[in-house]
Amino acid sequence: MNPFKDFPHSDFEVVTPEGEVRESGSGIFTGDTVxxxxxxxxxFANDEIRRRLPNGSDEAFTVVDPVFYQKMMGLEAHFQIKVRRKGTFPHHTGGHFNITVSGENARVNIGSTDNSTNVVNNSGVFADLINAIEGGVENVEQKAVLVEAVKDMEKAKGTGGFAASYAKFMGLAADHIGVVTPFLAPLASMIGG
Incomplete structure (x- = not known):
């Protein structure tokens, strides 16, 4: 006989720290224990238990200590899960359901198809590259030649001549690869664009 059978049960979801629903179930919520x-x-510890409230929001709890008890003296095997209340959130938001997105052109598509086009403004890369050359190349003549090559690339950006300007710059910069390496990826991304 289960002395808890007449207690009110609430449906819940177990959400991993990565935000994935591991499973659903039903339990008795008694303050700091489920x-x-x-x-x-x-x-597991640090999972989240979320129970759906009648108003449609989720009450979220952090799992502190899940303890399993074997069947004994008429009481079924069960878990007593120590929890700490996190708060109430709109359904499937907040808590472990947070989504963080960063970087240029970052986006999240949920239940949709991404048909967007990325456009990145790389105009600052030329000024930054010139500053790096001026601070990192000691030979005055080489410095002037490299700065002029960067200006040529900037003028050719977005045209069919950019690849040739880039190749010329790379040939000139070979002795100073340590200075220009941080700029190679953004410059290379401009080829053909």
């Missing part, structure tokens, strides 16, 4: 009569439940 009692679950499912001996196969996969729940």
């Amino acid at each position: 009692v679950v009569f499912n001996e196969k439940l996969q729940v």
Whole structure:
């Protein structure tokens, strides 16, 4: 006989720290403990247990200590999960469901297709490259030749002549590769564009 069978049960989801729903279940919420009569439940410390409230939002709890108890004296095997309340969030948001996106042209598509085109303004790369050359190349003549080659690349940006300007610059910069290396990827991305 289960003395808890008449207690109110709430449906919940177990959410991993990565934001994935590992499984769903039903349990008794008693403040800082959730009692679950499912001996196969996969729940770990730092998971999140989210129960859906009648208003449609989620009440989120961080799992602190999930403890399993074997069947004994008429009480079914069960978990007593110590939790800490995190708060209430709109359904499937907040808590472990946060999404962080960064970087140029970053985007998130959920249930849709991304048909966008990336456009990155790399005009600052030329000024930064000139500054790096002026600070990192000691020979005055080589410095002047490299700066002029950078200006030629900047003028040719977006034209069919950029690849030739880039190749010329690379030939001149071979002795100063340590100075120009941080700029090679953005410059190379301009070839053909």
